Amino acid sequence: MDCTKSYKSQCDATCLHCGATLEQKQGAGRAKRFCTPWHGRAWRQRARALGLDV
Numbered sequence: 355m356d357c358t359k360s361y362k363s364q365c366d367a368t369c370l371h372c373g374a375t376l377e378q379k380q381g382a383g384r385a386k387r388f389c390t391p392w393h394g395r396a397w398r399q400r401a402r403a404l405g406l407d408v
């Protein structure tokens with residue numbers, strides 16, 4: 355891991371649901387993982403259907 359870069363710049367900047375490129379905002383807060391809130395909801399719904407605890 356490159357400690358000179360922030361955690362956010364090192365994580366995948368693509369939507370987990372559709373693969374769209376995301377613009378990560380640097381600074382406080384969680385890293386963005388979905389292009390839209392409803393994509394996050396759809397992904398979690400699918401993950402739950404697969405038996406994941408998300």
Ligand SMILES: [Zn+2]
Nearest residue numbers: 369372389393
């Ligand atoms: Zn998406």
